[in-house]
Structure formats: C-alpha cells, structure tokens
Amino acid sequence: MLTTGAKPTHPHPSTPLCDEGSRLYAHALANGRLDRSEAENTPCLLESGLLRPDPDDSQWLRPISPAAALAQRLNPLEREIRDRRRLAVQLTDIFEPFMAITARAEPTSPAxxxxxxxxxxxxxxxxxxxxxxxxxxxxxxxxxxxxxxxxxxxxxxxxxxxxxxxxxxxxxxxxxxxxxxxxxxxxxxxxxxxxxxxxxxxxxxxxxxxxxxxxxxxxxxxxxxxxxxxxxxxxxxxxxxxxxxxxxxLLDEVPYAPSTDGITGVQRSIAKLLIEGHVDEAIARRLGMNVRTCRAHIAKIAAALGSGSRAQLGYLIAQSGILDQDRPK
Missing domain, CATH: 3.30.870.10 (Endonuclease Chain A)
Structure with a gap:
C-alpha cells in the first residue's frame, strides 16, 4: 500500500510512451484537452512534450499534433544517421589505399x-x-x-x-x-x-x-x-x-648387391635400420612392407648370423661386415 503523499510507481518501457500514456494521449487528441489530474501517474506525457499546459486554464493540458511529435523524434535520429553515413564514407576513403596494397600483395588463393x-x-x-x-x-x-x-x-x-x-x-x-x-x-x-x-x-x-x-x-x-x-x-x-x-x-631388375652369407639386399636394408635403433613397425613402414614380412626377414638374418637374441643380433650385424659394401669407398 502506498503511503499518503507518495507518488505512485510509474513503470516505463524503453519506448517513448507506456500503455497508460498512449491511452491518455489518444484521449487528449480526441477531446482537445486532458485534465491535469489524470496525467499525474503518467509523467512521460509531460516529459516527452506530448501534453503542454493550457495557457488559458492551468487545470488543463493540451496535446500537440502527432505529426509535430513524430517530427520532433525523427529529426535527431535522421541527423545521427547522416553523421554515421558521413563517418562510414570517411573511413572507406581512409582504408581504400591500404586495401589496394593487400589486394596486390596477397595471392588469389591461400598458399x-x-x-x-x-x-x-x-x-x-x-x-x-x-x-x-x-x-x-x-x-x-x-x-x-x-x-x-x-x-x-x-x-x-x-x-x-x-x-x-x-x-x-x-x-x-x-x-x-x-x-x-x-x-x-x-x-x-x-x-x-x-x-x-x-x-x-x-x-x-x-x-x-x-x-x-x-x-x-x-x-x-x-x-x-x-x-x-x-x-x-x-x-x-x-x-x-x-x-x-x-x-x-619398374620393369628393370632392382640393382641389389649380390647376397652375402645368405643375406639378401632387402635384408641388408633391414639390418642397417636395425642397428640404427628402429623398431620393427618403423622398419616395415619405411620399406613399404607389412610387419609380419619384416619380422620374417629379421628371423632369417638372425638365423644366418647365428644370433640368439635381439641384442646379440645388432652386435653380430655390426661385426659381420654385411653392411660394408653399402658404405662409400
């Protein structure tokens, strides 16, 4: 409940008039005037200038014409639009030379x-x-x-x-x-x-x-x-x-060096990668074969050199001299 003498709450939207203000403004236009007491709860009517005091009788408020009210509100918006358009043209003129530079410098498609x-x-x-x-x-x-x-x-x-x-x-x-x-x-x-x-x-x-x-x-x-x-x-x-x-x-024979101690050219390539520390999967990928084929070649190398373990195999490859022919003389 409102206390005596307090002004009633006037919830106002972002639009120029609230619903009650619009109703009273329409009433004032239809009757040519509005009792001041009726506008007490709608201060937007006076603040927006839609109602003005009657010069002949202060009890009444008289409406201005809708055309004049609309012009009052549109004129500043139109000035703002003109100013922003002018600014947009100025910015375009400023940046156009820079855009021309990048258009010459950039390729037509991404590198x-x-x-x-x-x-x-x-x-x-x-x-x-x-x-x-x-x-x-x-x-x-x-x-x-x-x-x-x-x-x-x-x-x-x-x-x-x-x-x-x-x-x-x-x-x-x-x-x-x-x-x-x-x-x-x-x-x-x-x-x-x-x-x-x-x-x-x-x-x-x-x-x-x-x-x-x-x-x-x-x-x-x-x-x-x-x-x-x-x-x-x-x-x-x-x-x-x-x-x-x-x-x-493709139709020529691959120029592998002759087999040495039962080890083929492909197996020498595998042996070289083995002593460089590559795992089976990496060797197979580099030589374009599947891992099972690669491991079968490794087993043949181990058998030819008499190796009993992977660690021993690396040592025997290094000591066997089977890779010597691949080195520059």
Missing part, C-alpha cells in the same frame, strides 16, 4: 590449405587433376595398393592420359611383389606414364603442373596440406627429381 577427411582430400585431388595441363608427379610409399585405391587411380589416370598429360610415379620396391599394382602399372605404361621404384620414399606426395602440391598433414593420413606456394612447390619438385634419379624403372 597452404588444410584438408581434413578423405572427402575433402579426394575433392582437392580431383580439382587439381582437372586443372592440370601437362605434368603430374606422384610418390606413393608403402607396398601393394588395395583393389579399391587401384580402381580409383586407374580411372583418374586414364582420364589424365586421354588429355595427353605425362605422369611419373615413384613406388617402393615392395610393389614388385604386388600383382594388382603390377597390373595397374602395365595398363598405365601403355600411355605417357613412367613408373620407378626405390627402397625408401620420404612420404606421399602429388605435384600438378608444379603449381599445386598435396602432402600428408598427419601420420594417419586423415588430413592433408594443399600447397600453392611457388617456393615450397619448387622444393618438393627437387626432392622428387632427386629420388627419381636414384630410382629403378
């Missing part, structure tokens, strides 16, 4: 783009293949490829060959034991394609027209980097050419 998941990676490969005009260089580490990946590669490769584009591909020596990969290579070799193999490749890589390259971004190969930086692409192309010069054409 490095991160691609996540197979869908985005495959889409980037398809786009780069479609834009390619004369050359594709690829390095594909690992052993034989799956039937599904070979089918996709064959379809993509045939499209490229039909357009007269040359392809050079590097695999690891282990693909020579994969009938599916050999069949794919024979099919592709009928066109403008060259395939060579190396014992080790650094990692997967694709270069299109020496303008765009794709490389893995994570070990699980679920992310890739699309690179369009000329300096980086030139570096990757040089790495590819260096590996290509040391690789062996």
């Amino acid at each position: 490095i783009t991160v691609l996540e998941n197979d869908g985005h990676i495959d889409a980037a490969i398809e786009q780069a293949t479609a834009e390619c005009t004369y050359e594709i260089l690829t390095a594909q580490p690992g052993g034989g490829r799956s039937e599904g990946s070979l089918t996709v590669a064959l379809q993509r490769g045939q499209t490229v060959l039909d357009r007269g584009i040359t392809m050079r591909t590097l695999y690891q020596h282990t693909v020579r034991h994969s009938q599916g990969t050999l069949a794919y290579a024979a099919r592709m070799a009928a066109g403008n394609v060259q395939i060579r193999t190396l014992e080790e490749l650094i990692d997967r890589m694709m270069i299109f027209d020496r303008t765009v390259a794709l490389i893995p971004a994570r070990e699980d190969r679920q992310a890739a980097l699309e690179i369009r930086h000329p300096g980086l692409i030139e570096y990757f192309a040089k790495v590819f050419e260096h590996q290509w010069s040391k690789a062996t054409p």
Whole structure:
C-alpha cells in the first residue's frame, strides 16, 4: 500500500510512451484537452512534450499534433544517421589505399590449405587433376595398393592420359611383389606414364603442373596440406627429381648387391635400420612392407648370423661386415 503523499510507481518501457500514456494521449487528441489530474501517474506525457499546459486554464493540458511529435523524434535520429553515413564514407576513403596494397600483395588463393577427411582430400585431388595441363608427379610409399585405391587411380589416370598429360610415379620396391599394382602399372605404361621404384620414399606426395602440391598433414593420413606456394612447390619438385634419379624403372631388375652369407639386399636394408635403433613397425613402414614380412626377414638374418637374441643380433650385424659394401669407398 502506498503511503499518503507518495507518488505512485510509474513503470516505463524503453519506448517513448507506456500503455497508460498512449491511452491518455489518444484521449487528449480526441477531446482537445486532458485534465491535469489524470496525467499525474503518467509523467512521460509531460516529459516527452506530448501534453503542454493550457495557457488559458492551468487545470488543463493540451496535446500537440502527432505529426509535430513524430517530427520532433525523427529529426535527431535522421541527423545521427547522416553523421554515421558521413563517418562510414570517411573511413572507406581512409582504408581504400591500404586495401589496394593487400589486394596486390596477397595471392588469389591461400598458399597452404588444410584438408581434413578423405572427402575433402579426394575433392582437392580431383580439382587439381582437372586443372592440370601437362605434368603430374606422384610418390606413393608403402607396398601393394588395395583393389579399391587401384580402381580409383586407374580411372583418374586414364582420364589424365586421354588429355595427353605425362605422369611419373615413384613406388617402393615392395610393389614388385604386388600383382594388382603390377597390373595397374602395365595398363598405365601403355600411355605417357613412367613408373620407378626405390627402397625408401620420404612420404606421399602429388605435384600438378608444379603449381599445386598435396602432402600428408598427419601420420594417419586423415588430413592433408594443399600447397600453392611457388617456393615450397619448387622444393618438393627437387626432392622428387632427386629420388627419381636414384630410382629403378619398374620393369628393370632392382640393382641389389649380390647376397652375402645368405643375406639378401632387402635384408641388408633391414639390418642397417636395425642397428640404427628402429623398431620393427618403423622398419616395415619405411620399406613399404607389412610387419609380419619384416619380422620374417629379421628371423632369417638372425638365423644366418647365428644370433640368439635381439641384442646379440645388432652386435653380430655390426661385426659381420654385411653392411660394408653399402658404405662409400
């Protein structure tokens, strides 16, 4: 309950008039005036200037016209809008020269783009293949490829060959034991394609027209980097050419040194990685074979050298001289 003489509470929204003020203003407009006592609980009517004292009788309040009231409220807003538009034009004029500088300096596409998941990676490969005009260089580490990946590669490769584009591909020596990969290579070799193999490749890589390259971004190969930086692409192309010069054409025999004490060239490569401290999984990955095959080769090395333990095997490899022929004379 309100105490005697206290002003009643007048909850007022953010709009110029509360509901009661709007009702009284409409009443004043309809009747030409409003008793001052009726407006005591709506001070917004006087504060906003919608009602003014009657010069002839102070008991009454007279309304101003709605058109005049609206103009009073719109004029400052319109001035503010004009001022802000003027400021926006000034800011645009100030920053336009700077934007022109960055437009000249920045490439039309990002130098490095991160691609996540197979869908985005495959889409980037398809786009780069479609834009390619004369050359594709690829390095594909690992052993034989799956039937599904070979089918996709064959379809993509045939499209490229039909357009007269040359392809050079590097695999690891282990693909020579994969009938599916050999069949794919024979099919592709009928066109403008060259395939060579190396014992080790650094990692997967694709270069299109020496303008765009794709490389893995994570070990699980679920992310890739699309690179369009000329300096980086030139570096990757040089790495590819260096590996290509040391690789062996697929249809030629791999120039392994003759077996020594029953140990083959592949086993010497495994032995070299063993004494460098690599575990079986890392050796298998680097040589493009599965871990079971790698361990079978390690067992044969151990049997040939008479080793009874892994620690002894490393010592016997170092003492046997089987790696001497790999060292520069």
